[in-house]
Amino acid sequence: MxxxxxxxxxxxxxxxxxxxxxxxxxxxxxxxxxxxxxxxxxxxxxxxxxxxxxxxxxxxxxxxxxxxxxxxxxxxxxxxxxxxxxxxxxxxxxxxxxxxxxxxxxxxxxxxxxxxxxxxxxxxxxxxSPSVAARLLMRADASPAKADSSLSRVAELTLREEEILSILVQGCSNKEIGNKLALSEKTIKHHVTNILQKLQVRNRVEAALLAAGRMPAGVHVRQ
The missing domain is CATH 3.40.50.2300 (Response regulator)
Structure with missing residues (x-):
């Protein structure tokens, strides 16, 4: 076994x-x-x-x-x-x-x-850790100008990218997102790369934090 x-x-x-x-x-x-x-x-x-x-x-x-x-x-x-x-x-x-x-x-x-x-x-x-995630959120929401900036960056996403981002926040991997949308894992990876660039974030954790706004205590985001 x-x-x-x-x-x-x-x-x-x-x-x-x-x-x-x-x-x-x-x-x-x-x-x-x-x-x-x-x-x-x-x-x-x-x-x-x-x-x-x-x-x-x-x-x-x-x-x-x-x-x-x-x-x-x-x-x-x-x-x-x-x-x-x-x-x-x-x-x-x-x-x-x-x-x-x-x-x-x-x-x-x-x-x-x-x-x-x-x-x-x-x-x-x-x-x-929740305490660290909270500080990341506070930094992201430090001023109305920053909040407006975040909203404008999200607005630059295509409908498909918004759809993928909404699933990414739920903690799904590229393969799982692809299965949900009937797209290949390679295609999802390409879209995620574009999302990170448009949102001006460095990784999926930061993208999820920005997209989720006021995310509660833990941050669980898959690669």
Whole structure:
């Protein structure tokens, strides 16, 4: 029988927090912690040797060498990187997402949120902690001028692009959007690229935030 457990690696320089995450994750039968480490070098090696579905990394380690995100993904492109942070700024989150991080979780998060985030990343979704997502929304809505600008950018979308964006916000992948609209995944990918350019956003998370306006607590957006 095929093993369907979610393989997770936990990388944090502080043993107390690292082992705390491991214990929290291993309480769930669908999750297996396959390796743990304390440096970026450990993360790169573990990605190659253990092929985890999710690599949870202390964001402080990533900040010291952001190029290491690419190194981890080079070793195992199928891995989803979850950045775990004590504090976070909008710039940090945007930079991490641009470089390939798929999840951004605060260290004060509950065990439930940690587990749900790991499961979401395994499904191919993005996840950003609610507190960080709220700040992104506040920055986007900081002034009427910015709000008007956002509306004008959405207005530039074609009817097909608006239709795709409305489904994207629901957390659907390109394949799922294609199935709903009877279009190929390649065609959807082309439309999504155009949507990001017209909305002047850097990734699908920011596009969903802009389109959703006042999105409630979590942000779950698939690639």
């Amino acid at each position: 095929m093993d369907t457990k979610i393989r997770v690696a936990v990388i944090d320089e502080y043993p107390l927090f690292r082992e705390g995450m491991v214990s929290a994750l291993e309480e769930h039968t669908d999750i297996e912690v396959v390796a743990r480490g304390e440096t970026i070098q450990d993360a790169i090696r573990i990605a190659r040797e253990y092929e985890p579905h999710v690599v949870a990394v202390d964001v402080a380690l990533l900040d010291s060498a952001l190029a290491s995100i690419s190194d981890i993904l080079l070793q195992y492109p199928a891995a989803s990187i979850l950045a775990v942070a004590m504090t976070a700024s909008e710039e940090q989150v945007s930079s991490a997402l641009q470089r390939g991080v798929r999840g951004y979780l605060m260290k004060k998060a509950s065990t439930y949120e940690l587990v749900q985030t790991v499961r979401a990343l395994k499904r191919g979704e993005y996840y950003v």
